[in-house]
Amino acid sequence: MKRLGLITFRKLFKSRVFWIMLSLYVLSLSGMLFGVESFVNKIAGDASRNSPIPIPDFSLYQFPYVWHNLSYLAGFLKVFPALILIVFVAAEYSYRTNRLQIMMGLSRGEYFVTQGLIILALVLISVLILAMWVLIQGFLHSTELSLISIADKSYFMAAYALEIMAFLSFALLIVTMLRRSGLSIVTFLVAYYVIEPIIRFYVPEVVAINLPFKRIGSMIDVPNSSLMQLFGLNFKTYIEYQDLIVVLLYTLLFLGISYWIIRKRNL
């Protein structure tokens, strides 16, 4: 495993393209997690001026709610790591280094694991960035700092990790099938933003909520802030086991099919 890690590390971390894409991701994510409160408060402030009932000022960064709030927001940028993954896996096909590695004695299973390691690296980076901002903002803005209030709801991080993992597994499946970078990116984005939403519109509710992107996205529901409650909306403030299991199954399915293709394909 250490050997496969070294191989992946060398391919990825010595590439300038990787660092540029990663920096863009980390900067966007950090910018969003850092600035979201003042943005939301500005909107709430503007709305409050014209509203008959006063909208209370509130903080997104209070422990323990900050875990939920920020992991929900971070989920919006999961397209970034998916694109990084697609670019790097497609590069193996265009440089034909996949061929090189197999003929030098890497088994197809091991080759698949090196791709899985790229996913893990991206998940880990995402989780670390998110955790960093949650802790920074939480400590700066929380009025109550007991261990319970800090640690409570930190399990949202696990759901976030699974969300990214599942999403990237789907990206891996797409790029493993299509092999070309541009084609894979377009197909992936269209599947995510267009095809699944359209399907959701036409199929019965019970099917719609179980479609992969829907299920992945709804693990972490919209945070139930005082603002939302004001509008009479009620979202779930916890993670359902059922969601976790379904998303995990989807992840295994995507990875399983990718592995099967890699095993069977003529190079």
Place this chain on the structure above:
Amino acid sequence: MPSETVLNIHGIVKQFGKIKAVNKLQLEVKTAQIFGILGPNGSGKTTTLSMILGLIQPNQGSFEWFGQPLSPAILKRIGSILETPLFYPYLNAIDNLKIIADIKETTYDEIPELLRMTGLFERRHDAFRTYSLGMKQRLAIAAAMIGNPDVLILDEPTNGLDPQGIADIRAMILTIAKQGKTIILASHLLDEVQKICTHVAVLQKGVCLYSGSVEAIGGDGVLLEVSAEDTDLLEKEIQSCAWTRLHEQRNGILKVQLEKAYTPADLNAYLIEKGVRVNHLNTAKKSLETHFLELLKQQA
């Protein structure tokens, strides 16, 4: 050295749509042979190599390396270059070779040595994409040599190189062959196979037309060009000699085929004895080339 079988191919077939790229190919390669796979472009050389390296699956037939079916463990004992050199363009020579050393589960210790051997040591910190074609090909040879493999597979190793590059690569192959490694070399260049290889298989349209030693492909011994001041006498003596055969006569130059056991020196001694003064005696360049063309003609 015992001539142990390295590779045994039993009637492999690979079909792409309606075309049989490789058709019931039967081959045996033994230790320390330099085995040439000769054939025009599209004759199935690369397809054959891709199959024996596990990159594509044969439709029929089987093959064994060292008497065993192919596995990653066996691939680690084989160094190979297929068509164009494949590397990560943004990585330098050292990092590219380190990745291969990791795949082969060997140390990085031999990397500087291999870079020196292939003349890339000075450029080892430059990205692969900045290399000339000759350098890329030499890096591919260095990569193939990592982990001290028992077998080297080279597919068109001199393709697209300038004369100096070709000479460098051939010298390198012969140096490697002297270490007792088995080499399988695919090429469409007769000259190359004749210069380097000990054994050859001739492929056309996926069918093996000939397989055996390069010497034996000449068949009936050496072909010579001879001329003398007295052409008529020369012709008469050659025709009356029991172990020569006259092929043709053109502009006073006779093409003479010797029987197997005889050498050009024998012919020279014989002619002196008969009072023929030879003013030109030359080994004709033919054997493989003429045979190759003959083989192809027979098929067509």
